[in-house]
Amino acid sequence: MSLNRRDFLTSTLAGAGGLMLTGALSAATDVAASTDPFQLVPLGHTGLKVSLVGMGTGMRGWNRQSNLTRLGKDKCEALLRYAFDKGIRLFDCADIYGTHPYVAEAFKTLPREKYVLTSKVWVRAGALPEKERPDADVVIDRFRKELATDYLDLVLIHCMEDAQWCDNQKRQMDILENLKAKGVIKAHGVSCHTLGALRAAAASPWVDSVHTRINPYGDSMDDKDPAVVAAVIKDIHAAGKGVVGMKIVGEGRYRNDPDKRDHSIQYVLGLGTVDTMIVGFEKAEEIDDFTMRVQAALKSRSA
Numbered sequence: 001m002s003l004n005r006r007d008f009l010t011s012t013l014a015g016a017g018g019l020m021l022t023g024a025l026s027a028a029t030d031v032a033a034s035t036d037p038f039q040l041v042p043l044g045h046t047g048l049k050v051s052l053v054g055m056g057t058g059m060r061g062w063n064r065q066s067n068l069t070r071l072g073k074d075k076c077e078a079l080l081r082y083a084f085d086k087g088i089r090l091f092d093c094a095d096i097y098g099t100h101p102y103v104a105e106a107f108k109t110l111p112r113e114k115y116v117l118t119s120k121v122w123v124r125a126g127a128l129p130e131k132e133r134p135d136a137d138v139v140i141d142r143f144r145k146e147l148a149t150d151y152l153d154l155v156l157i158h159c160m161e162d163a164q165w166c167d168n169q170k171r172q173m174d175i176l177e178n179l180k181a182k183g184v185i186k187a188h189g190v191s192c193h194t195l196g197a198l199r200a201a202a203a204s205p206w207v208d209s210v211h212t213r214i215n216p217y218g219d220s221m222d223d224k225d226p227a228v229v230a231a232v233i234k235d236i237h238a239a240g241k242g243v244v245g246m247k248i249v250g251e252g253r254y255r256n257d258p259d260k261r262d263h264s265i266q267y268v269l270g271l272g273t274v275d276t277m278i279v280g281f282e283k284a285e286e287i288d289d290f291t292m293r294v295q296a297a298l299k300s301r302s303a
Contacts, residue, residue, distance in 0.1 A: 033301075033302055034298070035295055035298040035299045036052075036087075036295070037051075037052055037053045037087070037291040037294035037298070038051045038086070038087030038088060038089070038291070039051070039052050040052075041275055042275065043154075043187075043209055043244070043275050043276065044208065044237070044242030044243065045208075045241070045242075046154070046186065046208050046209055046242050047186065048116055048153055048154065048187060049116075050089060050090040050116050051090050052277070053090075053276070053279070053290065053291055053294055054088060054090030054091065054092060054244070054276050054278040054279075055083045055088050055090065055092065055280075056092045056246065056278040056279055056280040057080075057091065057092060057093050057094075057099035057102075057280065058094055058096070058097035058099070058280060059251075059282060061096050061097035061098075061099075062127055063098075063127060063128065063129060064095070064096060064128065064129065065097075065098050066097045066098060066099060067282050068080075068099055068102070068280070068282065069097070069098050069099060071282070073105075076099075077102055077105050077106040079283070080102060081107070082284050082287065083281065083287055084106075084107065084110065084115060086287055086288075086291065087291075089114070089116055090115070090116045090118070090276055091103055091115060091116070091118070092118045092119075092211075092244070092278045093117065093119040093120070094119055094120035094122070094156075094158055095122045095128065095143070095158070096122050096127045096158070100143060100147045101146055103117070103147060104146065104149075108148065112149055112150075116154070117147060117149065117152055117153050117154075118153060118154040118156065119143050119154075119155055119156075120155070120156040120157070120158035120191060121136050121140070121156070121158060122159070123157060123172060124158075135171070136155070136157075136175040136176050137178075140152065140184065140185065143155075144184075151183060151184055151185060152184070152185045152186070153187065154185070154186065154188070154208070155176060155179075155187075155188050155189075156189050156209075156211060157176075157188075157189075157190045158191055159191055160194075160200075160201075161193050161194045161196075161197055162194075163196025163197055163199070163200055164200070165190070165197055166200050166203075166204045173206050176188040177206065187208040187209055188208055188209075189201070189209035189211070189241070189242065190211070191210070191211035191212075191246075192210060192212055192213075192222060193213075194222055195222040195223050195228065195229070195232070198210070198212060198222050198232050198236075201236065201241075202232050202235040202236045202241075207236075208241060208242060209241055209242030209244060210241055210242065210243055210244065211244045211246055212232075212233055212236070212243060212244070212245060212246065213245075213246045213247040214233065214246070214247065214248070214268055214274060215249075215268065216263055216267035216268075217250060217253075217260070217264070219247065219250035219251065220250060220251040220253075221247065226267070230271055230273070233271065233273050233274065234271075234273050236273075237273035237274075237275075238273075243273060243274050243276075244274075244276055244278055245268050245276065245277045245278070246277075246278055248264050248265065248277045248278075248279055249261060249264065249279055249290070250264070252280075255286075258289075261290070261293055262293055262296075262297070265277075265290075265293050265297050266297050269294070269297055269298070269301075277294075
């Protein structure tokens with residue numbers, strides 16, 4: 001079954017609360033319906049294709065550490081490779097997470113084109129050991145060395161809260177635009193942590209892709225009302241920008257609540273405006289559980 005550019009995937013009653021799934025894939029692109037949680041989907045108009053389920057590496061990330069790095073080198077790299085072997089092709093990093101060297105080591109034998117790497121430049125005070133905040137080109141040169149790659153697929157300005165960030169970060173935005181023109185990065189964007197910043201991202205023609213926090217409970221989101229956030233995400237998606245959904249498991253709050261995990265997955269897929277979901281997995285079992293639930297939600301849509 002194929003989608004045209006105007007139709008969403010057929011809605012189907014699914015899961016707790018009778019949620020209607022309008023489809024997990026972008027309705028703006030001709031793609032085949034699939035129940036594969038690892039299917040490759042377009043990330044807006046960036047030209048990148050990412051797995052529907054991606055892996056975040058920054059759970060409790062700060063000062064170049066995260067829960068993933070705290071596993072230790074061997075366990076961290078093994079989990080990253082497990083995720084790849086299962087089918088995940090999107091891996092989300094950031095300077096403050098400290099996961100670049102682990103990703104490089106885990107994937108050193110893999111063809112670079114087989115996975116998509118995102119990372120984030122931290123421009124604010126705190127969160128890093130050093131006080132200096134070099135320009136994005138200097139930082140990205142270091143990122144490439146740490147990740148053992150010639151290019152990054154997507155680079156974001158990290159954790160914007162200021163509604164005027166497009167004005168205040170103009171220098172970094174111009175640098176990232178220049179790096180994209182040179183092929184050092186393929187796309188650029190922003191991760192948002194307030195509603196004002198998210199609305200600014202929706203309006204900015206510079207933004208190629210947005211990392212946004214979304215779940216049906218309002219946990220760790222830019223507004224406690226998911227409908228308010230969903231409306232801005234709809235605008236971002238309609239503008240052709242990529243949408244990467246974060247906090248699907250409520251920043252770990254639903255780890256031990258399978259009903260909430262199911263509800264959240266169904267809700268986010270049902271929006272029809274979120275291209276891919278990233279989760280900060282810490283165990284192989286969590287990857288298996290989440291992707292099983294995504295597959296079940298997708299199957300209920302097509303039943």
